[in-house]
Amino acid sequence: MEKHLRARDVKLVPIGNSKGVRIPKALLQKYGLSSSLVLEETDQGILLRKKREDKLSWQETFKAMAEEGEDWGAFDAALMHGLEGEDAGGYADVDATFKLVKEDTAVPEPAALFLVGSGLLGVAALRKWFME
Secondary structure: OOOOOOOOOOOEEEEOOEEEEOOOHHHHHHHOOOOOEEEEEEOOEEEEEEOOOOOOOHHHHHHHHHHHOOOOOOHHHHHHOOOOOHHHOOOOOOOOOOOOOOOOOOOOOHHHHHHHHHHHHHHHHHHHHHHO
């Protein structure tokens, strides 16, 4: 048995320079829609759907991977699988050793980058001024 979806006529309402559609409260509650939706253009028209909130951030993903305690000992062998032998295309001697490091790496702060950039701009301006 096919599922019959109910069609509704809606009007576009002006919202600044754009147009909007009013969605009835019953539909908002039925589908659990909140303040943010995803609008997709498809071959059949426009699709409004609920925004996925269950995606993990990179930090949460790395934390979950660390909690798993997986053995990465065979990673090098899996990475190089199929690259040995004559048909390796010159990759047979690649050393694919990876090390997981937990220490923080130093990242230049924005103020230092600004100072270096403005100094370079000043040098370029002085050079142009003296060359004239």
